[in-house]
Amino acid sequence: MQCRGYLLYNRVIIPDVGCANEIYWNGFYGTFLGVAKPRKKGIQSPLELSIIEALYLLKNKKLQVLQGIRVINEDELYSYGVERIQRFKELYLVYEDLRKKGFVVRRGLKFGCDYLVYKYGPGIDHAPYGVQVFRYGETFDPIELVRMGRLLHSVRKKLILAIVLNDGKIKYLLLEWWRP
Numbered sequence: 001m002q003c004r005g006y007l008l009y010n011r012v013i014i015p016d017v018g019c020a021n022e023i024y025w026n027g028f029y030g031t032f033l034g035v036a037k038p039r040k041k042g043i044q045s046p047l048e049l050s051i052i053e054a055l056y057l058l059k060n061k062k063l064q065v066l067q068g069i070r071v072i073n074e075d076e077l078y079s080y081g082v083e084r085i086q087r088f089k090e091l092y093l094v095y096e097d098l099r100k101k102g103f104v105v106r107r108g109l110k111f112g113c114d115y116l117v118y119k120y121g122p123g124i125d126h127a128p129y130g131v132q133v134f135r136y137g138e139t140f141d142p143i144e145l146v147r148m149g150r151l152l153h154s155v156r157k158k159l160i161l162a163i164v165l166n167d168g169k170i171k172y173l174l175l176e177w178w179r180p
Contacts, residue, residue, distance in 0.1 A: 002063065003019030003020075003023055004016070004019070005049060005054055005064070007051075007072060010050075011049065011051070012048075012049040012063075013047070014048075015046045017043070020043070020045065021042060021043060024043075027121075028122055029049060030048055032046070033046050049063075051080065052088070052091055056096055058077060059096075087135065090134070090162075091114060094115070094133045094164065098131070103118065106122060108131065112130070112151045112152070113131060113152065114133045115130070117130075117131055126157075127157060128158060130158070131159075131162050132162065134162065134163050158176045
């Protein structure tokens with residue numbers, strides 16, 4: 001069964017709780033509305049997905065996205081994301097790459113980075129990595145890099161820089177504290 005999600009601003013909502021549970025528990029996509037840390041299946045709440053998560057699920061035939069009653073295709077959702085979200089192309093490419101490699105990818109805002117990356121998923125293991133996405137050639141303040149690294153280190157996570165090259169390929173750099 002393909003679940004339906006409804007595009008609302010910069011989110012996609014899955015109102016059917018059966019579908020919401022199916023999508024969440026089969027890859028830890030999205031967040032249940034009003035539920036901070038889901039512990040067991042059968043949550044009676046709609047699921048909220050980011051546009052990036054929704055696009056990934058749409059491309060993988062797990063989700064149908066509607067805007068009102070109109071079905072939206074992959075290209076339309078991608079364009080919608082590019083228009084509204086800074087660095088959407090790069091963020092999506094990294095998200096898709098990490099998911100294809102078998103990782104569970106979640107929002108990292110709380111830890112000052114773009115993504116948290118789990119081997120198994122939230123509630124099962126702790127995310128060992130925080131990922132920050134950069135466009136090749138993009139400049140940034142080195143102090144920001146130090147802040148990210150220190151914050152992630154304080155919660156026992158390593159910082160990965162994901163650099164999206166001009167051809168769409170991604171280079172990953174792992175940064176960790178070194179004590180001689």
